[in-house]
Amino acid sequence: MAKDFTTREQDYSKWYNELVVRADLAESSDVRGCMVIKPHGYAIWENMQSQLDKMFKQTGHSNAYFPLFIPKSYLSKEADHVEGFAKEAAVVTHYRLKNDEDGKGVVVDPEAKLEEELIVRPTSETIIWNSYRKWIQSYRDLPIKLNQWANVVRWEMRTRLFLRTAEFLWQEGHTAHATKDEAIEEAEQMLEVYAKFAEKYMAIPVVKGIKTESERFAGALETYCIEALMQDGKALQAGTSHFLGQNFAKAFDVKYASKEGKEEYVWATSWGVSTRLMGALIMTHSDDNGLVIPPKLAPIHVAIVPIYKNDEQFEAISKKAKEIKEKLEDKGFIVRFDDRDTHKPGWKFAEYEFKGVPTRIAIGPKDMEKGTVELARRDTLEKQFVPMDEVADIIPGLLDEIQENLFDRAKKFRDENTTEVDNWEDFKKAIKKGGFVSAHWDGTAETENKIKESTKATIRCIPLNNKKEDGKCVFSGNPSKERVLFAKAY
Amino acid sequence: MAKDFTTREQDYSKWYNELVVRADLAESSDVRGCMVIKPHGYAIWENMQSQLDKMFKQTGHSNAYFPLFIPKSYLSKEADHVEGFAKEAAVVTHYRLKNDEDGKGVVVDPEAKLEEELIVRPTSETIIWNSYRKWIQSYRDLPIKLNQWANVVRWEMRTRLFLRTAEFLWQEGHTAHATKDEAIEEAEQMLEVYAKFAEKYMAIPVVKGIKTESERFAGALETYCIEALMQDGKALQAGTSHFLGQNFAKAFDVKYASKEGKEEYVWATSWGVSTRLMGALIMTHSDDNGLVIPPKLAPIHVAIVPIYKNDEQFEAISKKAKEIKEKLEDKGFIVRFDDRDTHKPGWKFAEYEFKGVPTRIAIGPKDMEKGTVELARRDTLEKQFVPMDEVADIIPGLLDEIQENLFDRAKKFRDENTTEVDNWEDFKKAIKKGGFVSAHWDGTAETENKIKESTKATIRCIPLNNKKEDGKCVFSGNPSKERVLFAKAY
Numbered sequence: 001m002a003k004d005f006t007t008r009e010q011d012y013s014k015w016y017n018e019l020v021v022r023a024d025l026a027e028s029s030d031v032r033g034c035m036v037i038k039p040h041g042y043a044i045w046e047n048m049q050s051q052l053d054k055m056f057k058q059t060g061h062s063n064a065y066f067p068l069f070i071p072k073s074y075l076s077k078e079a080d081h082v083e084g085f086a087k088e089a090a091v092v093t094h095y096r097l098k099n100d101e102d103g104k105g106v107v108v109d110p111e112a113k114l115e116e117e118l119i120v121r122p123t124s125e126t127i128i129w130n131s132y133r134k135w136i137q138s139y140r141d142l143p144i145k146l147n148q149w150a151n152v153v154r155w156e157m158r159t160r161l162f163l164r165t166a167e168f169l170w171q172e173g174h175t176a177h178a179t180k181d182e183a184i185e186e187a188e189q190m191l192e193v194y195a196k197f198a199e200k201y202m203a204i205p206v207v208k209g210i211k212t213e214s215e216r217f218a219g220a221l222e223t224y225c226i227e228a229l230m231q232d233g234k235a236l237q238a239g240t241s242h243f244l245g246q247n248f249a250k251a252f253d254v255k256y257a258s259k260e261g262k263e264e265y266v267w268a269t270s271w272g273v274s275t276r277l278m279g280a281l282i283m284t285h286s287d288d289n290g291l292v293i294p295p296k297l298a299p300i301h302v303a304i305v306p307i308y309k310n311d312e313q314f315e316a317i318s319k320k321a322k323e324i325k326e327k328l329e330d331k332g333f334i335v336r337f338d339d340r341d342t343h344k345p346g347w348k349f350a351e352y353e354f355k356g357v358p359t360r361i362a363i364g365p366k367d368m369e370k371g372t373v374e375l376a377r378r379d380t381l382e383k384q385f386v387p388m389d390e391v392a393d394i395i396p397g398l399l400d401e402i403q404e405n406l407f408d409r410a411k412k413f414r415d416e417n418t419t420e421v422d423n424w425e426d427f428k429k430a431i432k433k434g435g436f437v438s439a440h441w442d443g444t445a446e447t448e449n450k451i452k453e454s455t456k457a458t459i460r461c462i463p464l465n466n467k468k469e470d471g472k473c474v475f476s477g478n479p480s481k482e483r484v485l486f487a488k489a490y
Numbered sequence: 491m492a493k494d495f496t497t498r499e500q501d502y503s504k505w506y507n508e509l510v511v512r513a514d515l516a517e518s519s520d521v522r523g524c525m526v527i528k529p530h531g532y533a534i535w536e537n538m539q540s541q542l543d544k545m546f547k548q549t550g551h552s553n554a555y556f557p558l559f560i561p562k563s564y565l566s567k568e569a570d571h572v573e574g575f576a577k578e579a580a581v582v583t584h585y586r587l588k589n590d591e592d593g594k595g596v597v598v599d600p601e602a603k604l605e606e607e608l609i610v611r612p613t614s615e616t617i618i619w620n621s622y623r624k625w626i627q628s629y630r631d632l633p634i635k636l637n638q639w640a641n642v643v644r645w646e647m648r649t650r651l652f653l654r655t656a657e658f659l660w661q662e663g664h665t666a667h668a669t670k671d672e673a674i675e676e677a678e679q680m681l682e683v684y685a686k687f688a689e690k691y692m693a694i695p696v697v698k699g700i701k702t703e704s705e706r707f708a709g710a711l712e713t714y715c716i717e718a719l720m721q722d723g724k725a726l727q728a729g730t731s732h733f734l735g736q737n738f739a740k741a742f743d744v745k746y747a748s749k750e751g752k753e754e755y756v757w758a759t760s761w762g763v764s765t766r767l768m769g770a771l772i773m774t775h776s777d778d779n780g781l782v783i784p785p786k787l788a789p790i791h792v793a794i795v796p797i798y799k800n801d802e803q804f805e806a807i808s809k810k811a812k813e814i815k816e817k818l819e820d821k822g823f824i825v826r827f828d829d830r831d832t833h834k835p836g837w838k839f840a841e842y843e844f845k846g847v848p849t850r851i852a853i854g855p856k857d858m859e860k861g862t863v864e865l866a867r868r869d870t871l872e873k874q875f876v877p878m879d880e881v882a883d884i885i886p887g888l889l890d891e892i893q894e895n896l897f898d899r900a901k902k903f904r905d906e907n908t909t910e911v912d913n914w915e916d917f918k919k920a921i922k923k924g925g926f927v928s929a930h931w932d933g934t935a936e937t938e939n940k941i942k943e944s945t946k947a948t949i950r951c952i953p954l955n956n957k958k959e960d961g962k963c964v965f966s967g968n969p970s971k972e973r974v975l976f977a978k979a980y
Contacts, residue, residue: 027624029617031608034557036621039636042554064532067524068610068641068657069580072587076595086587086596090559092610093583093598095645097562097576105566106576108583108607117598118521120558120582120610127519131526134517140832146529151558151641155585167558342630 007288012232016283020161023291023355033159033166040355043299045275051201055193061145066127069118074126077251084218088155090120120153125270128174129252136266138257144176162279163490170274176266183267187243190271191224194239203294203406204228204284205414206238207485209461214445221245227460229414230283233434235460235487238280241271284410291356292378294406295399301333302395303352307345307364317363320388327392358402359395379405427474431457436487440480442473451475457486497778502722506773510651513781513845523649523656530845533789535765541691545683551635556617559608564616567741574708578645580610610643615760618664619742626666626756628747634666652769653980660764666756673757677733680761681714684729693784693896694718694774695904696728697975699951704935711735717950719904720773723924725950725977728770731761774900781846782868784896785889791823792885793842797835797854807853810878817882848892849885869895917964921947926977930970932963941965947976
């Protein structure tokens, strides 16, 4: 299965592209920049969705759905927002096709031109705040805490499966609050939710921080983010939560009457994660043998492969396999007993390994004699023989161990690839080597830009709970009060 | 809450529109024909999704995701299909906006014109079969049984919330099979899934049948459907499952090598239900007091309202309410204890009634003395006093009873409003009165059309398992072998 498979060492970028396609996660479509998410990839995304959705509901949010299309003029109502999204907007201009003259195809019907063009949503602040104006009159109507699972479109010129696609799937939370403090608290709470999800479920260690002004979301006063480090030393922004201040309330004239009877603009947040997380998941854990999926997000936890030469053997093994399957299912695990006779056991081993199934059991005639099974774990590729009657009791603990090991391994890598530097030469060297670089910065966009031009590194975030420390900017030498985190990034 | 609420008798159509908005299910947006699905409406849709998704997976389907956009030329590849969808296609022609000359707004950037226009998917057969060509080589690759949860756009000119909207949410199953029989079996199986879902979960009795040629899906050889009857005597198509033959395989050149090594075109089905089901749910069960939701799809099963005059009373009632809540939650029900002090009990009663919460408990000081609670059911509006310590044991059975009662009530209505007629005068009278009309038809599209022109009634379906019966077409007098079901329809 994994033959002719590029290694990370050979070409990390090619390794990723090949892995996504060969593990049946996704592929490019004929529509520029749009991907097809295949069943194996979508099943992982569904598990992410399901867990995130639960966490959103636990923190008091409800789901709703707003239109795909945004009138062009809405986008312009918030100055930074239109600046951020106009350049990559897919525009609907007509609402009908008609037969062309030779009758063989269809052409756009010029008579069916829209009065106002519609933008396929790149994000939904504008259409949602236009609704909130109708929903909010008094402080009694607040807070509103909604989330939407949706597809969005940003016409990116350079696309890569999961990491940057013209259409992607995401969730976008949009909340409205009576006070600034409450909105900030909400934005921070959702960052915590994302961080918890990333670490506990995706097994990806993240740095929580805030973005510099130039890296903020278009229309936000503060953008909180979680940043992860991929195996090639590049950073990946894995989720953002924005404190939007009163920008959208002002743009869409959303006011409420306070308890004291005063008219006030409403305070806002928005926050989102997308199918980009699939890219982060893949690049954090997978290896030269294919995909590695943390057990908590795996569509299948255990694959059972029978090895047999005749029907009699098959039946005896089958019976045992089904017993093990049932025991594991009773504990809530998803088990696949692969009794297909169209593929050989070796092919199946390679298949489950490549597709990242966390554990795999093999049962052959010798195992039947000895009362054992071969139990393989995907993360370390280790195999062991364990008693047949105990394997269903061993696996839950093993899956926990795998989950933990993946996180620990990723954290060790992240920590080993985070460098503190104090001068420009060391900074350049560290950036070239890859990883997070913790350095002093003078706080100006000018310096930030020059560093970016010179090294391609951006400030990933100013870590939350940063310790205050006097220092000098690695680039300008001007005074600085804290270190920030630089890296080249996806 | 229900004051100034139009009754069904007064104006059924107005009643529906008001109900959808006032029960916080959905509302129109500023984008023509596109709706906002509000949290209460979306929560019901989520419950539908979750149950359907489970049933799809139980029948061996996986989820996947295909692009929102379809190249214009794809649509033309299947002749009937383009005929069916070209007239209502939302067309993306550009991929960028730019600042207009006065710098205050944005305009479409003429330089960012797409080489080939993209259609926002009205349904995904074409883009999916274009992928299937790459996925299918041999019989070993078959069957493929995928489902997609997605938004689709059909630029309808006359729209109504949930029933007919330019953008709607749906699921679309797309399967590929080696043989004709297997594909037909699949299409029929999915019809059964839909019928079971409609009857068991939505409490809507449905007639299973096939469409006449003129009512078939654009590109199908056979369209199976379930038809429901609304309270105003109009029919509503609640789900369709299509046997597509080899039409899309031929249009997209999808062939497989059979076991015998022959090249064959692949056989296809597609099947879908949409947010239109929300309309069916509302119109089947709701009444002049507002929404009625079958317990199996209700976002909240039980609302508990405390009645108190002082803190001491509130605390005692609260304690009991929380005990009841916990007991019910342990049984898997969703309970809302509404302890808001911003609204009076009477307001809350009206609110839960209007929003269709199946059961409601009230606890006041007198109940505390007597050890009782008032238990109200939404379907019949009956109230009873039951022992406080038993209410959590009573409710599960009551919810089952409500679910059953809703189905029985709807079935009784449907049966009472299904008329067999044998001549044209009776036919016209019956159609005018409303309901399903079972009549003989000569099997020609010409007659079907003339009946439609004359009475606005269409053939909803040729019921499956129809009993064969010699008769004469009510319109032409020509011989007929079975009755078909006519009605005016949504």
